[in-house]
Amino acid sequence: MVSTDDNCTSTPHVEFSGVSKSYDGRNWVVRDLDLVVHKGEFLTMLGPSGSGKTTCLMMLAGFETPAAGTIHINGVPVGDLPPHKRDIGVVFQNYALFPHMTVGGNLAFPLEVRGMDPSEQRERVARTLRLVRLEGLEDRRPGQLSGGQQQRVAIARALVFDPELVLMDEPLGALDRRLREEMQYEIRRIQRTLGITVVYVTHDQQEAMVMSDRVAVFRGGAIEQVASPEVLYEEPERAFVAHFIGENNRLNGVVRTVGDGVCEVEVGDALIKAVSLGQCPPGAAATVVVRPERVNISLGEGRHSYANELDAEIEDIAFLGDHIRLRLKLCEHSGFIVKIPNIVGHGGVLEGDRIRVGWTVLDCRALQPDAADDEEDPSASG
Amino acid sequence: MVDQVTAETGLDASKQQVRQRRRAIGLALPLIAFVLASFVAPLGTLLVRSAYDPLVADALPETLVLLRTWDGTSALEEPVYATAARELLQAREERTLGQIATRVNRITSGLRSVVTRSVRKLRNASGDSWRETMIGIDDAWGEPEVWLAIRSAGERFTLRHYINALDFMRQPDGSIARQPEERRIYLPLLWRTLAISLGIAALCLAIGYPIAHLIAHAPPRRANLLLLLVLVPFWTSLLVRTTAWIVLLQTQGVINSLLVAVGLVADDGRIAMIYNMTGTFVAMTHVLLPFMVLPLYSVMRSIPRSHIRAAASLGATPFQAFWRVYWPQTLPGVGAGSLMVFILAIGYYITPALVGGSKGQLISNMIAYHMQTSLNWGLAAALAAILLVGIIALYVLYDRVVGIDRMRLG
Numbered sequence: 045m046v047s048t049d050d051n052c053t054s055t056p057h058v059e060f061s062g063v064s065k066s067y068d069g070r071n072w073v074v075r076d077l078d079l080v081v082h083k084g085e086f087l088t089m090l091g092p093s094g095s096g097k098t099t100c101l102m103m104l105a106g107f108e109t110p111a112a113g114t115i116h117i118n119g120v121p122v123g124d125l126p127p128h129k130r131d132i133g134v135v136f137q138n139y140a141l142f143p144h145m146t147v148g149g150n151l152a153f154p155l156e157v158r159g160m161d162p163s164e165q166r167e168r169v170a171r172t173l174r175l176v177r178l179e180g181l182e183d184r185r186p187g188q189l190s191g192g193q194q195q196r197v198a199i200a201r202a203l204v205f206d207p208e209l210v211l212m213d214e215p216l217g218a219l220d221r222r223l224r225e226e227m228q229y230e231i232r233r234i235q236r237t238l239g240i241t242v243v244y245v246t247h248d249q250q251e252a253m254v255m256s257d258r259v260a261v262f263r264g265g266a267i268e269q270v271a272s273p274e275v276l277y278e279e280p281e282r283a284f285v286a287h288f289i290g291e292n293n294r295l296n297g298v299v300r301t302v303g304d305g306v307c308e309v310e311v312g313d314a315l316i317k318a319v320s321l322g323q324c325p326p327g328a329a330a331t332v333v334v335r336p337e338r339v340n341i342s343l344g345e346g347r348h349s350y351a352n353e354l355d356a357e358i359e360d361i362a363f364l365g366d367h368i369r370l371r372l373k374l375c376e377h378s379g380f381i382v383k384i385p386n387i388v389g390h391g392g393v394l395e396g397d398r399i400r401v402g403w404t405v406l407d408c409r410a411l412q413p414d415a416a417d418d419e420e421d422p423s424a425s426g
Numbered sequence: 427m428v429d430q431v432t433a434e435t436g437l438d439a440s441k442q443q444v445r446q447r448r449r450a451i452g453l454a455l456p457l458i459a460f461v462l463a464s465f466v467a468p469l470g471t472l473l474v475r476s477a478y479d480p481l482v483a484d485a486l487p488e489t490l491v492l493l494r495t496w497d498g499t500s501a502l503e504e505p506v507y508a509t510a511a512r513e514l515l516q517a518r519e520e521r522t523l524g525q526i527a528t529r530v531n532r533i534t535s536g537l538r539s540v541v542t543r544s545v546r547k548l549r550n551a552s553g554d555s556w557r558e559t560m561i562g563i564d565d566a567w568g569e570p571e572v573w574l575a576i577r578s579a580g581e582r583f584t585l586r587h588y589i590n591a592l593d594f595m596r597q598p599d600g601s602i603a604r605q606p607e608e609r610r611i612y613l614p615l616l617w618r619t620l621a622i623s624l625g626i627a628a629l630c631l632a633i634g635y636p637i638a639h640l641i642a643h644a645p646p647r648r649a650n651l652l653l654l655l656v657l658v659p660f661w662t663s664l665l666v667r668t669t670a671w672i673v674l675l676q677t678q679g680v681i682n683s684l685l686v687a688v689g690l691v692a693d694d695g696r697i698a699m700i701y702n703m704t705g706t707f708v709a710m711t712h713v714l715l716p717f718m719v720l721p722l723y724s725v726m727r728s729i730p731r732s733h734i735r736a737a738a739s740l741g742a743t744p745f746q747a748f749w750r751v752y753w754p755q756t757l758p759g760v761g762a763g764s765l766m767v768f769i770l771a772i773g774y775y776i777t778p779a780l781v782g783g784s785k786g787q788l789i790s791n792m793i794a795y796h797m798q799t800s801l802n803w804g805l806a807a808a809l810a811a812i813l814l815v816g817i818i819a820l821y822v823l824y825d826r827v828v829g830i831d832r833m834r835l836g
Binding site (some may be wrong): 128133143153201 | 751755
């Protein structure tokens with residue numbers, strides 16, 4: 045996957061600057077948020093529930109007003125612009141299809157209120173239904189459609205009036221897994237075909253990875269990091285992001301030395317060399333993150349030469365088909381995960397065996413510890 | 427062996443089912459009996475009265491047999507007079523004469539005294555010719571009117587209550603014609619009742635719709651409080667509420683005094699807001715409002731807020747969003763509430779009786795008058811039946827147009 049800045053015109057389409065929002069005047073739902081969405085980009089706001097992503101979407105659509113800061117669309121501040129004048133397509137979580145109208149009626153609604161003449165309305169409705177592959181369902185009522193079909197109708201309705209910007213608020217949440225995966229590609233295909241800008245909200249990190257040009261990871265009303273899925277995965281800048289995107293092992297320790305982009309962190313009685321982002325000075329606490337699939341194991345004598353090599357004890361082995369998953373005890377940390385691709389089976393290791401694990405400097409990063417890390421498990425909501 | 431066991435348990439199961447069903451019916455039985463005894467039976471007998479009145483026919487059977495062959499114009503013979511005199515005297519003994527006289531009087535007014543007075547005198551009369559005696563007591567017995575009246579009062583099954591209730595009359599030659607304009611009472615009253623009920627339903631809708639909307643989309647705590655405000659009047663006695671309106675609206679009442687004090691109205695120009703149509707309107711709208719608010723509230727609560735948002739995002743102005751998206755979805759509630767208020771208003775009795783004055787009376791007050799004061803139960807029953815048929819017709823119409831199954835009653 046390629047970063048959007050390379051293949052899209054980087055004209056800003058939507059710009060949040062210093063946006064804050066509170067519903068009760070005490071708790072900030074969104075805090076001093078800055079974000080730029082480029083034209084033609086598929087940007088996903090990803091975060092656990094209550095992290096402020098939907099509120100941002102609603103402010104962008106005009107249903108909520110920011111308490112502070114401004115939102116620009118195409119360079120124009122939209123503070124006073126009511127929702128119906130914004131020309132933004134919105135797909136709602138529960139579709140919000142009008143049950144008293146047919147599918148055709150639902151799709152024609154935005155065209156009718158724009159005063160388009162009926163023959164063009166029909167033509168556009170038919171064209172949009174073709175786009176979402178629902179030809180010939182004009183006369184059905186939403187209640188007669190399956191969940192997936194309703195979802196397509198909702199998307200079609202948000203597209204039929206040719207908006208340049210479409211917002212989607214967890215549109216696939218109500219679908220089962222297979223349908224969800226199919227719709228992810230479907231939405232991506234439509235977005236690319238039309239070249240529209242999409243701002244997408246989800247709490248499902250896999251969905252975000254599959255669909256997005258860039259992902260903004262939300263937490264507690266602020267953005268932790270905005271980047272392409274690849275960068276988020278490989279180069280997380282925050283411990284929260286490292287843990288929220290994909291699976292990661294975290295080892296907490298204290299920074300001993302900091303050198304040229306590399307630092308040494310003392311974890312238990314071991315010294316781990318990791319990429320340093322300059323977040324942690326010597327003597328500060330740090331969390332070292334290592335992806336489970338980047339850890340190599342060796343049994344007994346055959347020595348590798350990794351920058352980091354540690355002794356570990358196997359606590360548990362699970363066979364998952366495409367890979368084997370080991371839970372290790374390492375540096376007094378329990379539950380260190382290692383994934384071994386299933387090429388030769390699990391190579392004869394058994395629970396309770398002592399093994400040696402190793403990984404390179406580039407595969408692990410020292411990040412500022414996450415204060416709330418121990419209390420919440422972000423993967424639980426993802 | 428195994429088969430036998432399953433067969434037996436199957437038998438047991440079906441036996442148990444039968445027993446359960448019996449128990450269920452047994453539990454429902456008191457209610458069924460109660461409904462039959464307190465609702466279906468009295469309503470049925472009353473409605474029967476509108477078309478069936480055996481009193482005169484039972485009291486004067488032989489006279490009526492003789493009258494049936496009469497052409498209605500020629501002079502009657504002695505046997506008719508003799509039989510009539512005998513049976514009328516008999517009726518006097520049995521104390522049904524007054525009721526007979528009343529019924530005859532309803533056919534042709536002024537005949538009550540003719541009948542009662544004549545029979546009182548007949549008691550002491552003796553003679554060879556009953557005909558001459560009776561004509562001697564009152565000339566009216568020589569005219570055909572009284573006999574015609576007796577004959578038609580003697581019909582067991584009759585439509586005359588319906589003819590009366592619809593402001594028609596039977597002319598001497600037996601044909602049916604409309605009452606003269608100034609004597610039409612019931613139809614104008616019926617139209618007025620329908621119009622007032624329609625007006626009250628419309629007023630309730632106009633007031634109730636925003637209230638229901640407010641409650642349905644308020645945060646839960648405030649919604650409960652608002653709902654309570656709608657329901658508390660619903661729980662207070664009807665008389666108390668109506669009396670409160672009297673206190674507020676009467677000429678020396680709160681509102682008039684306030685208007686006078688502020689100077690909007692002169693002291694001698696106090697507005698008549700009660701004991702007329704206005705009073706009926708105001709008090710009944712208040713009384714019936716909850717029946718509009720509750721179904722509307724229930725329907726509105728089921729409409730997701732995202733619908734309005736979706737409409738707005740699709741480019742609809744707030745009015746378009748309301749009119750094209752919100753309003754159509756509230757129609758089942760609008761229908762249910764309006765129908766309920768309308769039907770209740772048509773049959774409303776106590777409020778118009780208390781605050782309606784003479785101009786604000788409804789058809790039900792007329793029915794009550796005939797039940798309690800004029801004791802013309804047949805006419806009261808006919809009016810009630812017409813009202814019932816009208817309401818059923820409206821219900822069917824509503825079912826055809828909107829669909830009863832789409833109605834939501836909260």
